[in-house]
Amino acid sequence: MAKKVRLKVTLGGLEIVVPEGRQPEEGFAFLRDNEKWAAMELERSQRRQAIRKPVKKPSGQILFRGEYVPVRVVRTDTWHGANRVSFEDGAVTILCNPRSQTPLARSLENWLRKQAREQIAGFLAPITKRIKREPNRVYVMGQRTKWGNCSALGNLSFNWRLIMAPDFVLHYLVVHEAVHLAVPDHSQKFWLTVQSICRETEQARRWLVANQRRLTEPLLVM
Numbered sequence: 001m002a003k004k005v006r007l008k009v010t011l012g013g014l015e016i017v018v019p020e021g022r023q024p025e026e027g028f029a030f031l032r033d034n035e036k037w038a039a040m041e042l043e044r045s046q047r048r049q050a051i052r053k054p055v056k057k058p059s060g061q062i063l064f065r066g067e068y069v070p071v072r073v074v075r076t077d078t079w080h081g082a083n084r085v086s087f088e089d090g091a092v093t094i095l096c097n098p099r100s101q102t103p104l105a106r107s108l109e110n111w112l113r114k115q116a117r118e119q120i121a122g123f124l125a126p127i128t129k130r131i132k133r134e135p136n137r138v139y140v141m142g143q144r145t146k147w148g149n150c151s152a153l154g155n156l157s158f159n160w161r162l163i164m165a166p167d168f169v170l171h172y173l174v175v176h177e178a179v180h181l182a183v184p185d186h187s188q189k190f191w192l193t194v195q196s197i198c199r200e201t202e203q204a205r206r207w208l209v210a211n212q213r214r215l216t217e218p219l220l221v222m
Contacts, residue, residue: 066166172204
């Protein structure tokens, strides 16, 4: 039983808890006095729900940098080279040579791998400068069980499907593996270093837990 007036944020919204025998007006007065805190907690709760809420993959779209975007296939006899993939005006376009033997899904995957490599390189440069460590090699692969890894030889590897996640998620994974070049374990020092470089560490970890199935969906090209 409540002994004092308090505010409670739930999945359904904000609740004002008033102890038995107290007047409802006391609850409303307490809310007015704590309006800023209540608004902040409600917004935080809504963000958490948005991260955890499952999203069904729309037909004819792929997940790219955290958003579902349309995939347009343009078949033309005037294009005689290999399939070409580009991202323009919020959509991925595949310019397809009808005589090409390369499946469209393969062309799309190759393009996503390239995007992942470029994004990872961009994130990695300032991190290695800060921790004063450089990787031996950097691989972009298709691991089935890991999003990233730092080997004993100082090689970093990342799953190319991370380019489908929001940028802050990929940034966190790059930070996580790069910091292992300096701190090989998961000690307190390791996590403090990671969080000092990536302030969205916890948000990124929650996103991965809630959305890992979305990242492993087959690349279906219509």
